[in-house]
Amino acid sequence: MSTLELLVFLPLVAALAVGLGAPARFTALGASVLVLCFAIFCAINFKTNLEGGMQFESTRTLLEMQGFPKLSLAFGLDGISLVLVLLSALVLLAAVWVAPAESSIKGNARLYYLSLLLIGGGAIGAFTATDLFFLYAFHELALIPTFLMIGIFGHGEQRVRTAWTITIFLGVGSLILLVGLILAVGALGATTFDVATLTALAKDTPIAAEMQSWIFLLLFIGFGILVSLFPFHSWAAPAYAEAPTPVAMLHAGVLKKFGLYGLIRLAMPLAPAGAEKWLNLVLILLLGNILYIGLVTIAQKKLDRMLGYSSVMHMGYAFLGIAAGNVIGVSGAVLLMFAHGLSIALLFGLAGWMRDQFGTLDFDRLGGIAKPMPKLGLMFGFAAFASVGLPGFANFAAEVEIFFGAFAGEDTAMTWIRWATIGALWGVVISAVYMLRAYRTVFMGPKPDKLTTPADLSWATRIPLLLLLVALIAVGFAPDLLNQFIRPAVNALLLGVAG
Amino acid sequence: MPVYYLEFIVVALGLVLLMVDAFVKLEDKRSLARLAILGLVVVFGLLFFVKAPATAEGGIWNFYAAPDKLSLFFKGLALLSTILVLIMAIDYTPLVVAQTANPEPGAHPQAGLGEFFALPLFACAGLMWMSSANHLVSIFVSLETVSITFYILVAYLRRNVGSLEAGVKYLILGALSTGFLVYGFAWLFGVTGSMDLAGIGEALAKEGVNTTAALFAFALILIALAFKLGAAPFHLWIPDVYQGAPTPVTAFLSVGSKAAAAVVTLRLVSPFLASTPLVGKVTAVLAIVAILTLLVGNLAALPQKNFKRLLAYSSVGHSGFLLMALAAAPRVSVENAMSPATVVGFYLGAYLLMTLLAFLVISSLRAAIPGEELDSYRGLAKRSPFHAAALVVAMASLAGIPLTAGFFGKLFAFQMAIDAGQWWLLAAALVAAAAGFYYYLKIAVSMYFSAPGKEDDTSAIRVAPLTGIAMAVLMILIVLAGVAPGVIIGLLL
DSSP states (O other), X not given: OOHHHHHHHHHHHHHHHHHHXXXXXXXXXXXXXXXXXXXXXXXXXXXXXXXXXOEEEEEEEEEEXXXXXXXXXXXXXXXXXXXXXXXXXXXXXXXXHHSOOGGGSSSOHHHHHHHHHHHHHHHHHHHHBOBHHHHHHHHHHXXXXXXXXXXXXXXXXXXXXXXXXXXXXXXXXXXXXHHHHHHHHHHHTOSBOBHHHHHHHHHXXXXXXXXXXXXXXXXXXXXXXXXXOTTSOTTHHHHHHHSOHHHHHHIIIXXXXXXXXXXXIIIHHHOHHHHHHTHHHHHHHHHIIIIIHHHHHHTOOBHHHHHHHHHHHHHHHXXXXXXXXXXXXXXXXXXXXXXXXXXXXXXXXXXXXXXXXXXXOBGGGOOOOTTTOHHHHHHHHHHHHHHHTOTTSHHHHHHHHHHHHHHOXXXXXXXXXXXXXXXXXXXXXXXXXXXXXXXXXXXXXXXXTTOOOOOOXXXXXXXXXXXXXXXXXXXXXXXXXXXXXXXHHHHHHHHHHHO | OOTTHHHHHHHHHHHHHHHHHHHSOOSOTHHHHHHHHHHXXXXXHHGGGOOOOSXXXXXXXXXBOOOOHHHHHHHHHHHHHHHHHHHHHHHHHHHHHHHHOOOSTTSOTTTTOHHHHHHHHXXXXXXXXXXXXXXXXXXXXXXXXXXXXXHHHHTOOTTOXXXXXXXXXXXXXXXXXXXXXXXXXXXXXXHHSOOBHHHHHHHHHSTTOOHHHHHHHHHHHHHHHHHHHTOTTSOTHHHHXXXXXOHHHHHHIIIIIHHHHHHHHHHHHHHHHTOTTTHHHHHHHHHHHHHHHHHHHHHHHTTOOBHHHHHHHHHHHHHHHHHHHHHTOOSSOOTTOOOHHHHHHHHHHHHHHHHHHHHHHXXXXXXXXXXXXXXXXXXXXXXXXXHHHXXXXXXXXXXXXXXXXXXXXXXXXXXXXXXHTOHHHHHHHHHHHHHHHXXXXXXXXXXXXSOOOTTSOOOOOOOOHHHHHHHXXXXXXXXXXXXXXXHHHHHHO
16 A cells, blocks of 8 residues: 555544544544544655656556546546645644534434545545546535535525535536546547546547537636636535535645646646636636626625635635646645645635524624624634635735736736736735725624624644644745745646647 | 256245245245245355356257356346345235235235245346246346246235236237237247357348338337336336336346346347447437437436435336446447446446335335335434435435446446447436436425424334344445445456
8 A cells, every 4th residue: 555545544434434433523533643643754755856747656557448538547646636635634734623512413423424535545645645536536525415415414494405506416417527538538549547647649630629628628727617717606605604504614625726726737637728718708707706706705795605705806816826737836826736736725614613602694793793702703804814815824925926927928928827817816806805894894803792602712623723723834835835835836737739 | 067957946946936936834824934044145156166168059949049158147137136125025024914814714914925935036037047048048038037036026015006006018018019029039049040149240231231120120129128128108007017116026027027127138238239230320320319318217216205216216217227228339349349238237236226226115114114105214214224224325326426426337337428429328328317316306305304294103113033134234345346346347247
């Protein structure tokens, strides 16, 4: 068993153990601590002086059949996957930690922890798989428990409806994606599902331009639905508002990033001409994410919905970085995936705790709670600043890289992407407006008479969330901690595309 | 050991069972089923020790093909499904007894039960024979052996109107389809002058073959086989018969009967596909039937509220995917192409695992929940997490979610359609797969999301040990074949 196989199968085996009767919370927590240790071990032993290739590779051939591409259970890490694995491990640990105690879960506590482990394990599998089939399959493995969790353990009357909505949206997205991938493999005439081989093939013998444009469109829409791309975003905010807190953290923080990862890892390298052709469509939709959804976010009246929409909005920046198509822009997008994953998980963690304590997240019924609960106020403040992209947090570094990347170029002509960048800059203002407004309404001002404040955040709740906050600040002050991994990988990827 | 001994052993086992039932006084007749299971497991083991004969000519070999991997694979499927059906039948015994008991005082309380365990063995022998049949006569005889056994089994619950109605419908339509089959065989013999498949293949491949007559024969045979496979527009009997028949018999029909029909289709259609003058029209007809079947089966499944009826339409839908692999068979012998036999074999293997798992759950729950409506499964996840988990695995695989066997079955069929450039077929299959996601998930939803109603029983449900083991093994196999499909492919290539 290689390191990565251990890393991927540890949460899955733990999930099986929970299903068969191991103590749920203990097993889940133990497994996620081990996963984080493994991920850090990988980061420490990761060689940054190489030219961005895969490391820790392992391959097991599973099927060799005439007329069908070779299938193998293969894992590997490059800088991009490493950063996403670190993100998954951090958020998984925090999510399992803040999950309610077994005794307080109505119904089936075992199912609850089992699902969390499956979501985490599936995400890590998807980010480390170097075989197209398993890259896709591990993501699906993580999606199914997400649906179940929202339907069974979600909040509110509408949870079954919401579960159906997200199932249909993401199911259709995955199906479109699958069609695109099958077409791409077919058009390349590939005899293997190995992603590196496919990428090399696409560079040496590019797919016909007409076909590329179809493939890119399918992949863009398929992955786009998974990332809540405008106008396919309407599943996201209700789902995050009604999902159990750990699931909202894991999905918004980790699983959603799979769509962006797929665009970087598959859509761009396999169909670069298609990407060029549809650039303007991408720009229009991402502005829809940043500006239109930004305004929608301002109009929200409940904290959880507002956070859900803000997470949809921030995906626009990641799309912008990818659309820039240069090293700095794409690296910025990867860094933003990490930063946004941590900050949104942190915000959902805090919001979930507040919902449990106050029984409501309506802006109208909250107010002035920073004074009686300073620790909560401070944590939430930091998280909100991070999300807005204040300097000192990883989000700032990422957004700056994205804007630089998108505006880069020798000539002085105003290309479409430069106009789009100027439009996107206004998103920073919008997000400051809604975050600060939310902070003012909930934490400052007069406290409604009816509102009783419980005890402040205890250490048990603070530790997992502090973990996320510390990582955000560390990377914010020293982005090179992660950029040393990301840059060579992105460089290699883009060289592979441009030739 | 010559391969046809296997069928003899299975038939002999069936006869022994009947004799024991008649002459030995048994307290509990379920021991008959256990005996049968034990015997079949032994035969299943023997499957790995058969050898190809030195000369496969003359005598029995005129009617019975020398063992190749495909026929052994299908024999294995027949044995496996019979074993699992008998396990189901043990769980289902109380319901059978209630509908068949002899009301006279002093009669054995399980008077009508013995044959319920013996008949599947004869059907199994027929299925096994069918996978090796290489002559029109032996194809016909084995097919009828199976069909006649099924006529009895479907109507087995003799005091249940639904079961009797299903039996009559199945008998009339089945007899009609047999008529088509024989008529088709007659035309095929007239065109080719041969009754064995090799001779038919040679005659059809010749330039001067009478294409009109050959296509007429093909159409007649396809009608009969479409009936057995449950392909549209000859699928109308399926929902009623599946709903009315005793659950273990439904399972057997949906798996054993379909596997047999598929292998016969494979063998009978192959000569037509290999014939240059005919192949274009034959694939076109197959593609139309496949498209119809995919759409009708999966779209009609959407509004179903009865679990067995839903599985009936789903079984029609799966026939569509099987036919898709045949319709997309490579026109010329392309060097680098998947063979339809491999794809059909894999699909059926996967289909057997997941369908029998679903039926095992239904029949083992039947005594504990009020009916087979989807509503009866409300809140099952709380009453029996094991049943619910098994049903989720089965449904995920039927829907074709990755990491389950069903995904690869569908993927191979899709790949074949892409290679053949059959875009309409591909589009229909996509619609079918998307619809499948919805209605299979609906079952998971009613188990997990809905709380049991106020008057519903909420006590925990126990699993019989044998059933539990069978379910666990099937779950493991489904996931194993979904991660490493080579496990099943290796048995076929």
